[in-house]
Amino acid sequence: KEFVPGFSSNDRTRTFLKLQDGCDYFCSFCTIPLARGRSRSENIANSIASTKEAIATGVKEIVLTGVNIGDFGAETDENFYQLIQQLDKLPGDVERFRISSIEPNLLSDEIIRFCAKSDRFVPHFHIPLQSGSDNMLQKMRRRYDSALYQSRIETIKEVMPHACVGVDVIVGHPGETEQEFLKTYEFLNELPISYLHVFTYSERPNTTAVRVKDEIVPVSERRKRNKMLTILSEKKKRAFYEQFVNTTREALMEHENKDGIMFGYTDNYLRVQIPFNEDLCGKLVDVQLSELQDNTVFAGVVLEAIKL
Secondary structure, three states: OOOOOEEEEOOOOEEEEEEEEOOOOOOOOOOHHHHHOOOEEOOHHHHHHHHHHHHHOOOOEEEEEEOOHHHOOOOOOOOHHHHHHHHHOOOOOOOEEEEOOOOOOOOOHHHHHHHHHOOOEOOEEEEEEEOOOHHHHHHOOOOOOHHHHHHHHHHHHHHOOOOEEEEEEEEOOOOOOHHHHHHHHHHHHHOOOOEEEEEEOOOOOOOOHHHOOOOOOOHHHHHHHHHHHHHHHHHHHHHHHHOOOOEEEEEEEOOOOEOOEEEEEEOOOOEEEEEOOHHHOOOEEEEEEEEEEOOOEEEEEEEEEEEO
């Protein structure tokens, strides 16, 4: 398949820019390589051209997306680190670049440290884990172990203590005993992460996992494990948000008016709400994060619009 670049606008505040498609990893549970084909991307020069087109629409934030974005440039002897260095230098009014999701084995220390120094690349990383058990990671055909994953999180927090770290995890994969699951739970409980996306394993045709006929985890047990990790995610998210009560951060405000309220996100992915003000739509605003509501959004006090 040929790579087709493109971008799509959300609400004129941010745009999602596809820089890579497909995947060569063939994880045990995943049909993406079958559905989307092998990993492919444009070269850096063409990717820069696509980014300039997105910037020209006037958006303030560009989210860099791809099925396996860290694999960018594999066909052209280029790499993702080289790309983001070039993106960071582009002229224009774009204030933020956000990396949508990146595999831990492809999230190098140099990428992390570059983002820490950049004024545009935000301190927010979404890093798939899938399991905290090395035995399960092997069964899932993942390309890292728990020690590597932990080192990535530690490096992020060392250079960006305020960074938001999201995690993908799968429960109920064939072979995941209760002991293996508890390893994952304890591993995540100890890590300084911000939230989880929890997926319940489901059988997918033509995957290696579906061929496993023993070691099947009952559906009821899968649901139980999902609930446990969902509760842990809520706990982690609240603990992350509570660090920022009564602090001031920049929030990029969205255009939608929801019953007199407008919402936005800080660079480190804290959800903020303030009274609707049309003049602040699509603007970066200094907001005092005063009150945490429902563990999911800060009621903010506007100090000033800092970048119009």
